[in-house]
Amino acid sequence: MSRDSIKSPAATLASNLNSSTGQTGKPLTITTLVSVGQHPKSGRARVADQDAKALELALSLSAGKGTAAVGKGEAGAGKSQINLIHAGTATAEQQLVLRGYLGMGVGQMRVLKQSDGADVIPVLVDAVRKSGSDVVLTGSRAEAGEGSGMTPYLVAQSLGWPMVPAAVEITAVGSGEFEILQALPRGQRRLLKVRAPFVASIDAAAAEARQTAWAAGQRGALEHMTLSSNDDAVLAEAAVEPARKRPKRIARAKKAKTAADRFKAATAKSASKGGAVLVKESAEEKAEAIYQMLLSQGVLKAR
Amino acid sequence: MLESVIPWLLAGFIAVLVAGMLRRISLWRAGQPQQVNLVAGLMAMPRRYLVDLHHVVDRDKVMSNTHVATAGGFVASMLLIILVHGFGLDSVWLARALLLTTVVMFIGALFVFRRRLNPPSRLSKGPWMRLPKSLLTFAATFFVVSLPAAGVLPDGFGSGVLAFILLAGIVAGLGEMLFGMGWAGPMKHAFAGALHLAFHRRPERFGGGRSTGLKLLDLDTSNGKTLGVAKPTDFKWNQLLGFDACVQCGRCEAMCPAFAAGQPLNPKKLIQDMVVGLAGGTDAKYAGSPYPGKDVGNAKGSPIEVITEGLVSQETLWSCTTCRACVEECPMMIEHVDAIVDMRRFLTLEQGSTPGKGSETLQNLIATDNPNGNDPQSRSWWAADQNIPLMSEKKEADVLFWVSDGAFDMRSQRILRSFVKILKAANVDFAYLGDEERDSGDVARRLGDDATFQSLAKRNIATLKQYKFKRIVTTDPHAFHCLKNEYPDLGGNYEVLHHTRLINELVAGGKIKLDALTTAGTVTYHDPCYLGRYNGEYDAPRDVLKAMGIELAEMERSGFRSRCCGGGGAAPITDIPGERRIADMRMDDIRETGADLVAVGCQQCTAMLEGVVEPRPQVQDIAEMVAAQLVEIEQPASKREVA
Numbered sequence: 044m045s046r047d048s049i050k051s052p053a054a055t056l057a058s059n060l061n062s063s064t065g066q067t068g069k070p071l072t073i074t075t076l077v078s079v080g081q082h083p084k085s086g087r088a089r090v091a092d093q094d095a096k097a098l099e100l101a102l103s104l105s106a107g108k109g110t111a112a113v114g115k116g117e118a119g120a121g122k123s124q125i126n127l128i129h130a131g132t133a134t135a136e137q138q139l140v141l142r143g144y145l146g147m148g149v150g151q152m153r154v155l156k157q158s159d160g161a162d163v164i165p166v167l168v169d170a171v172r173k174s175g176s177d178v179v180l181t182g183s184r185a186e187a188g189e190g191s192g193m194t195p196y197l198v199a200q201s202l203g204w205p206m207v208p209a210a211v212e213i214t215a216v217g218s219g220e221f222e223i224l225q226a227l228p229r230g231q232r233r234l235l236k237v238r239a240p241f242v243a244s245i246d247a248a249a250a251e252a253r254q255t256a257w258a259a260g261q262r263g264a265l266e267h268m269t270l271s272s273n274d275d276a277v278l279a280e281a282a283v284e285p286a287r288k289r290p291k292r293i294a295r296a297k298k299a300k301t302a303a304d305r306f307k308a309a310t311a312k313s314a315s316k317g318g319a320v321l322v323k324e325s326a327e328e329k330a331e332a333i334y335q336m337l338l339s340q341g342v343l344k345a346r
Numbered sequence: 347m348l349e350s351v352i353p354w355l356l357a358g359f360i361a362v363l364v365a366g367m368l369r370r371i372s373l374w375r376a377g378q379p380q381q382v383n384l385v386a387g388l389m390a391m392p393r394r395y396l397v398d399l400h401h402v403v404d405r406d407k408v409m410s411n412t413h414v415a416t417a418g419g420f421v422a423s424m425l426l427i428i429l430v431h432g433f434g435l436d437s438v439w440l441a442r443a444l445l446l447t448t449v450v451m452f453i454g455a456l457f458v459f460r461r462r463l464n465p466p467s468r469l470s471k472g473p474w475m476r477l478p479k480s481l482l483t484f485a486a487t488f489f490v491v492s493l494p495a496a497g498v499l500p501d502g503f504g505s506g507v508l509a510f511i512l513l514a515g516i517v518a519g520l521g522e523m524l525f526g527m528g529w530a531g532p533m534k535h536a537f538a539g540a541l542h543l544a545f546h547r548r549p550e551r552f553g554g555g556r557s558t559g560l561k562l563l564d565l566d567t568s569n570g571k572t573l574g575v576a577k578p579t580d581f582k583w584n585q586l587l588g589f590d591a592c593v594q595c596g597r598c599e600a601m602c603p604a605f606a607a608g609q610p611l612n613p614k615k616l617i618q619d620m621v622v623g624l625a626g627g628t629d630a631k632y633a634g635s636p637y638p639g640k641d642v643g644n645a646k647g648s649p650i651e652v653i654t655e656g657l658v659s660q661e662t663l664w665s666c667t668t669c670r671a672c673v674e675e676c677p678m679m680i681e682h683v684d685a686i687v688d689m690r691r692f693l694t695l696e697q698g699s700t701p702g703k704g705s706e707t708l709q710n711l712i713a714t715d716n717p718n719g720n721d722p723q724s725r726s727w728w729a730a731d732q733n734i735p736l737m738s739e740k741k742e743a744d745v746l747f748w749v750s751d752g753a754f755d756m757r758s759q760r761i762l763r764s765f766v767k768i769l770k771a772a773n774v775d776f777a778y779l780g781d782e783e784r785d786s787g788d789v790a791r792r793l794g795d796d797a798t799f800q801s802l803a804k805r806n807i808a809t810l811k812q813y814k815f816k817r818i819v820t821t822d823p824h825a826f827h828c829l830k831n832e833y834p835d836l837g838g839n840y841e842v843l844h845h846t847r848l849i850n851e852l853v854a855g856g857k858i859k860l861d862a863l864t865t866a867g868t869v870t871y872h873d874p875c876y877l878g879r880y881n882g883e884y885d886a887p888r889d890v891l892k893a894m895g896i897e898l899a900e901m902e903r904s905g906f907r908s909r910c911c912g913g914g915g916a917a918p919i920t921d922i923p924g925e926r927r928i929a930d931m932r933m934d935d936i937r938e939t940g941a942d943l944v945a946v947g948c949q950q951c952t953a954m955l956e957g958v959v960e961p962r963p964q965v966q967d968i969a970e971m972v973a974a975q976l977v978e979i980e981q982p983a984s985k986r987e988v989a
Contacts, residue, residue, distance in 0.1 A: 082713040084721040089713045146698060254705035256698030257797045261567040 071215065071239075074176035075101045076167060076194065077129055077144050077152075079137045080186035088136055090143035093182030095252035097245040098147055101125065101180050102253070104213055127152035128170050130163040138265060146260030147253055153266050160279070161272030164194065168201040169270075177239035178221070183209065183246060189278065192244075199242035207237060209246035229310075348491065348509050352431040355516060359524040366528020367537060370590065373624055376649050377583030380547065387544035390552065394543040398552045402677045412457035416481060417536070419451025420523065427488055430495055441495035448489040455481035468596025470614070472633025477522070477532045484519030487512055530625065538590035539678055545584045551679060558670065558880040559831030560687055563796035574691025574794065578623035578649045585685060589620040591678045594634055598672030598682065603910040603932075604665040604917075608925030610637040611665035613672040613682045619658050620685065623647035637662055638924070653689060663689050664701050665922045668792055668915030669875040674906055690794030700793055702920040708795050715784035715802065717919075720754045726780040728759040732766050735777040737813045745769070745776040745848070746815040748829065750822035750949070751785055757956070758821075758949040764973035765821055765845050771976050772857035774848075776819075782809050786825040791832070792916040800836065803828070807838035821845045821969060823876035823948045824914075830881065844877055846887040846947050846968050853893045859977040862895030866971075867942030869896045870963075872932070872955065873908035874948035887947050887968055894975050899939040909935060913950035933958040945971060 075098045080091025105125060125148075129141055133154045145152055155166045171179055179199075184192035199206035211232070212224035223235045226246040237243075299305040321329050337343040404410040426444040429435045459478035465471065491512055493499040527533040543552075550557035563573060575581055581589075598613035599605055605612050615629075615637055622629050626648040636642045640659070647657030654660050663686055672682045694700045700708065710719035726736075729749075737746065747769070752758025769776050784806050787799035810818075818840050820826050830842040852858045863869075871891060877883045884905050891898060903909045912918070912928030933955060936944045943964045946952050955965045 082719075084719060085714045085723075087713050089709070148698075254694075254698035254700055254708075256694070256696055257795065258567050258573045258695040259698070261565075 071178070072174060072176045073101045073104060073125075073178040073180065074171055074174055075125075075127060076179065076181040076198070077127060077141075078182065078185045078187075079129075079131060079140050083186075088140045088187075090140055090252075090255065091182055091186050092252075093184065093186075093245055093247055093249075095144065095147070096247070096249040097180040097182050098127070098144055098149070099250055099252040100210070100213055100245060101178075102148060103250070104178075104215065125149040126174060128155065128167070128174075129153070130155035130157055130166050130170070132157060132159050133265075133267070141265060142260035142263060143255045144260075145263030145265075146255030146257055148256075148259065149263065151264040151266055153268060156267055156269040158272040160275060162275035162278070164197045164201065165273050166270050167194070168198055171198065171202060177219070178213070179204070179240070179242040180210075180213075181242070181244050183244045195242050195244040202240070202242070205237060205241045207235060207241060207243040209248075210243040211246050211249040213243065348512060349431075349434075349494075351513065352491070352516065353434065355520065356428065356432045359520040363524040363528040366525070366530075370528065370530075370534070370538065373649070374583050374587045374590070376579045376624070377581050377586040378579070380582035380584055382545045382584060384545070387546075387549070390549075391540060391544040394546075394552045395540065399543065399677060399679065402675070402679070408457065409461070412454050412461070415450050415454030416458060417454075419447050419449075419454055419485065420481070422447040423451055423485070423488060424523070430492060431488075436495075438495070438497045441492050441497070444492045445489060445496050445498075448485045448492070452482060452485035452489065455485055466596075466600075467635060468600045468614075470594035470596065470632070470634035472631060473532050474594060474633070480519060480522035480526075483515050484523055487515030487519050491516065532593075535591055535593040535678070538587060539593070542584070542588045542591035542678065542680075545587060546679065547582060547584050547588070547681060547684070556882055558827070559835070560684065560791060562800075562835040563691055565797055565800065572692060573695040573796075574693070575685070575688040576652050576654075576692045576696065578620065578647065578653065580692075581620075581624075581685070581688065585681070585688075586620075586624045588678075588680050589617050589624060589685075592617045592621065592680060593678060594618065595677060596634060597675040597677065599635055601671040601675045601907070601909075603667055603669060603671065603912065603928045604922075604924065605635075605638060606926075606931060607912070607928045608638045609665035609922050610639050610659060610661050610924075612637050615642075616658065616662065616686070617680060617682065619645055619647070619653075623651075623653055623657050624649055654693065658689070660693060660699065660701065661922045663693065664920040665917070665924070666915050667875075667910045667912060667917045667928065669910035670879045671875070671907070671910065674879050687792065687794060690792075691796055692794070694794035695797060700795075700920065701922070704793050704916065704920050707916070707919050708790060708793060708798055711785055711787075711790050711795075711798050711802065715805075716751050716754060717785060717789050718751075718754060722784075723781055725749075725753050725783060726778075728753050728762060729766070729778070729780075732763065734766060736780045737777045737815075738780065738782060740777045741812075742814040743775050743777040744816050745774055746810070746813070746818045747776050747778040748786075748818050748820035748822070748825055748842075749778055749783055750820055750825040752822060752949040753783075755949070755953070757953060761821055761949055761952065761967040761969050764967070765969040767973045768849060768852070768858060768969060768976065771978075772852045774852070774857075777813075777815075779809060784809075786822075786828040787832075788824040788828045789916050789919065791828070792914070793919070799832075803833055803836050803838070807833060807836060810838065810840070817841045817843055817848075819843045819845055819848045821947075821949065821967070823874045823881070824950065827876045827880045844881070844883055844886065844947065846877075846890055847883065849968070849972055850886040850889045850893075853890060858972075859979055860894050860972060861975040861977050863971065863975050864895070866896070868899050868940050869943045869945055870899045870901055870936055870939045870941040871904065871945045872901075872911065872936065872951055873904055873906075874946065874951050875908065875910050875914050877947055878908055879906055887945070890968055890972060891945055894971065896945075899941055901935045901939055903935055911948075911951040911954035913954040918954070927958075929954040929958050933962055936963055 077094040077098060078091050080089045082089045127144055127149050129152060131137065133156050141152060141154065153170065155170060157163055157166065181195045184190050196206055207223050207225060209226045210223045211226045214222045216222050219239045221237050221239060223237055223243060225233045225235055226248045227233055299308060319332065321332055338345055400410065403413055423444060426440060426447060430441050430444055455478055458481060462475055462478050494501050522531060523533055527537050548557040567573065572580060578586065594614060596614050602611065602613050612635055614634055615632065618632050619629060622645065629645040630643045632642050645657050647653065666686045668683050670683055707717045710717055714720060715722050749762060752762055784802050786806065787802035790802065791799035818829055823844060826842055826844050829840055853860060869891065871887060873884060888898065909932050910928060911932050941963045943966060944955060945968050946955065946965060947968050952965055952967055
């Protein structure tokens with residue numbers, strides 16, 4: 044399995060202390076992992092879009108926006124503090140970009156300096172573990188480098204925490220529980236209830252990130268920590284070549300006479316064919332059904 | 347009896363005046379330091395007042411004469427009063443001179459009174475309605491009081507009841523004129539105005555000069571200072587002084603396109619709010635037109651409070667198109683646009699609260715060097731078929747063609763192509779930067795992001811440094827202004843021309859010949875703000891149109907009074923809602939002339955005016971009109987080839 048490396052310039056965590064997570068009333072810590080993005084047209088380093096949205100989500104969660112149970116009532120209980128983390132080569136040019144995140148209203152960022160091509164997952168996991176985070180937010184996929192989208196999964200796996208992909212809204216509902224609105228294909232949404240600690244990756248459909256204030260970014264502190272880099276064995280073996288644009292899969296309309304019909308066929312949600320709803324069956328029966336389905340789809344090979 | 351009281355009254359009022367002045371000065375000194383030459387400024391002040399300021403006031407002849415009589419009469423009277431009544435100089439001729447000056451002042455005050463009978467909406471009411479009565483009282487009282495000294499009436503005159511009436515008149519008159527001058531009455535304008543002229547932040551404006559480039563912002567964030575203006579004390583001290591000079595005549599309000607469009611901006615109210623800020627208090631006493639859609643009385647401020655938190659709303663600051671119409675019209679030469687951009691700098695750089703598409707535009711400028719996020723490597727695509735020499739290959743040319751961001755816009759590309767056609771027809775030795783060019787930084791700067799402006803400008807200057815050229819020519823007045831007036835602060839000094847100026851030169855020099863344009867019908871010309879008011883280029887475009895045999899049907903608001911198209915100051919990006927669109931109002935101005943075609947010299951103006959729904963007059967850039975009327979000048983060489 045491939046791992047996100049430095050070449051996909053890392054990820055960052057914004058930590059935020061605010062609402063209570065348990066019965067003890069301990070202030071909540073949110074961590075956001077951010078990376079250095081790449082502008083799709085000019086190819087220049089920039090604030091990564093999804094990571095900025097993750098930080099925006101962290102900031103509004105910290106401000107208690109939309110958190111009726113937590114926000115206002117307990118704002119005074121725990122002092123909110125945001126702790127951003129980035130792991131990467133952190134060149135001078137990249138540091139200018141990182142200040143863009145600070146300009147969104149965070150005082151400091153921990154920059155975990157790594158050599159080029161290193162696997163950043165271990166240092167990120169270590170940093171998250173030490174930060175005592177309850178919530179870890181990341182973008183869904185780095186804009187540059189490997190861009191495998193694996194960072195949040197690997198971090199969650201190492202921590203042993205649940206991972207929620209494609210979050211668009213997170214609301215603290217008290218007692219360490221959070222409601223996460225998850226984006227599904229074709230604009231659908233699903234509301235999940237998750238208990239902290241957890242990792243969530245942010246979907247591109249989340250709220251736009253706030254503007255970065257240049258002066259605040261300049262004043263913010265980049266706390267550099269040079270950590271030993273872990274070689275990325277997978278990346279070392281891989282050959283990198285420019286991505287090819289893959290043709291989009293379009294459902295073919297069988298008897299489309301008009302453009303409207305073709306459009307509908309291409310965009311409408313395809314009705315599920317076959318399948319079965321198993322509710323009352325035992326766990327074994329359900330597992331068997333899933334196993335058979337995976338076999339039939341060729342995902343698994345029969346032993 | 348009266349004669350013995352007057353000296354003490356005078357001394358008392360003058361003492362109060364001086365105390366008030368010192369307090370006012372201390373309010374201004376709370377601002378940021380700014381070097382001025384005190385002596386030279388004070389020496390230059392009378393000339394600035396009598397010549398430069400008078401030129402502006404003189405646009406309204408009646409008011410100008412009124413002011414000369416009233417103010418001149420008052421100043422002369424006051425000096426003579428101190429001599430005659432204060433020091434008791436026993437001179438019949440001095441007293442007679444005093445009679446004359448009070449008469450002059452009285453006549454002037456009568457005209458002030460007449461104007462206040464049915465005042466236009468732009469004038470502030472409140473204490474200003476009282477002023478003509480105070481002026482009349484002052485002049486009449488001192489006329490009567492001086493009659494005995496002038497030998498017209500016997501010395502014993504003025505006793506009993508009359509003495510009390512005269513005493514009341516003296517107190518009322520001196521109260522308004524001296525107490526009011528020091529303690530923020532309407533007469534404050536005379537005191538603050540005189541010093542404002544002496545210590546103006548842009549002394550280049552006097553003596554017919556022009557100073558329109560925004561001041562460079564010090565981007566040092568390590569010294570604990572906020573960038574831009576958050577609180578009134580963040581202004582330079584002489585900016586605060588300038589706000590205090592306002593006479594609330596409302597000429598700015600009458601000219602402001604945003605005010606006319608019903609956007610929440612009134613330049614006069616803004617300056618008065620700054621006065622509230624520097625002195626502390628509320629705007630409850632303000633008696634002029636409000637910001638459209640906002641009630642007066644809710645604004646509070648103090649020198650150390652953030653302006654946008656209670657004194658002025660952010661939308662007010664973002665409504666400005668930076669067209670400079672207010673500055674051009676202000677008889678006190680107050681710099682509204684500087685103040686607005688200073689406050690925008692705080693909002694953008696410190697707070698990150700640029701409205702509308704501002705944030706996106708700035709991000710694009712940072713990441714792609716153009717405001718719409720186009721691929722910077724596609725900047726020269728418009729010229730793919732134009733065969734224009736690239737500076738990077740040619741290294742040297744007479745004229746460097748600055749293309750500007752119109753390169754990405756298909757409508758603007760028509761203007762660019764037309765201009766290239768003209769340049770080629772005239773065999774001008776020119777080249778362009780192609781993909782090496784970047785946005786000039788104009789939009790970033792008007793949005794308050796001086797960091798991005800300076801970054802773009804420095805990189806542009808570094809690019810330009812590589813090549814040899816005599817002049818830069820551009821079809822975009824905004825880039826023109828930036829390159830010409832704002833790059834020198836960063837070390838880029840160039841001779842910059844607007845394309846109409848170059849075309850005019852080519853026509854005058856016989857390099858191109860133009861057919862008469864007879865099919866266009868009635869033609870009018872819209873002066874772009876950044877070409878006209880910012881750079882004084884009113885003649886070249888008109889001369890070019892004349893060369894095509896066009897007799898312009900001028901709009902009422904043309905030349906230095908031209909109304910903005912609504913496209914300046916990043917206003918289309920911040921997009922503050924109003925009741926009307928500025929472009930629609932400008933198109934109405936154009937329709938009033940009965941024009942079938944409006945000639946423009948700016949791609950932004952073209953875009954704004956063409957955005958008005960049809961039916962409307964056609965909109966064309968002068969370059970397009972000229973390109974269509976080009977007559978081939980027969981080359982002797984080619985003639986021989988044909989033969």
